[in-house]
Amino acid sequence: MLFAVIALISLALAVRYLFHNSNATDLQKILQNLPKEISQSINYANTIQSTDSDLVQHFEKLAQEIRHQQDVQAKQFDKQRKILEKKIQDLKQTPPEATLRERIAFTFPYDSHAKFPAFIWQTWSNDQSPESVQDIKGMWESKNPGFAHEVLNHDVINALVHHYFYSIPEILETYEALPSVILKIDFFKYLILLVHGGVYADIDTFPVQPIPNWIPEELSPSDIGLIVGVEEDAQRADWRTKYIRRLQFGTWIIQAKPGHPILREIIAQIIETTLQRKKDDQLSVNLRNDLNIMSWTGSGLWTDTIFTYFNDFMRSGVRGKGHMEIIP
Structure with a gap:
């Protein structure tokens, strides 16, 4: 105009x-x-x-x-960066004299000041209906929007173990030697948290409150590296018939930062126990007895590993907040 x-x-x-x-x-x-x-x-x-x-x-x-x-270029550069980082990591070699624990720590280092990753890991078997699994998955996701949530079957678990731990053959040998799915699942929950961190939750659990609310307001997430729950604080005289320890920590829900020392230690202990059993031809045990599972890969060994960590921390003379939180 x-x-x-x-x-x-x-x-x-x-x-x-x-x-x-x-x-x-x-x-x-x-x-x-x-x-x-x-x-x-x-x-x-x-x-x-x-x-x-x-x-x-x-x-x-x-x-x-x-x-x-x-x-498109930015995505390609990011993909190439990740490939390059993996190649660099693969080229790193631990000293020949390094112990099992040192090799695990070298491959999966721990950063106490890192954030808790927003992952939820769960496993399921064919014994559970897909509908019930989806219902439980939906409860976790509705309480925790924005979290990456994976429900893994045994085939995927097997593939992940071989993918992440090919450089530590003792882990692969132990996983293959464990004589039951229950023991393998116990072992895997520690392994996946060691690699990625986040929350592992048994498939029959559901969240009472969102994961970010698990840490009390007076505590900083940077001061905590592991969150566990109390499975049993037994008051009965016959508690030994059902539990390994009077005060026992559960493994049904664990939140951890990648590479946490307690995860590293329990993995090393499971490896040592399993390979010794394999050498002695004692892998076949009565797994209908929960105490055998608890002491091999479950909450009994988990509790002992945590208390050992606490005792070492106390003996170190370090003052201040620890890197673990216990949820009642």
């Missing part, structure tokens, strides 16, 4: 000039051609405006294509 207005003003000035410098005949001719001149001026202005609009659209499309290319 701006071009049309300018054209009309120019035309008016031309008419005024000709009016003063031309005779009546010339003026009549000009007036006759006036509608044609106005139409041409308007059409020219519309053509210019249309061209400008097409040019703007072209630039917008070009900008979108550039942004898309930048996003």
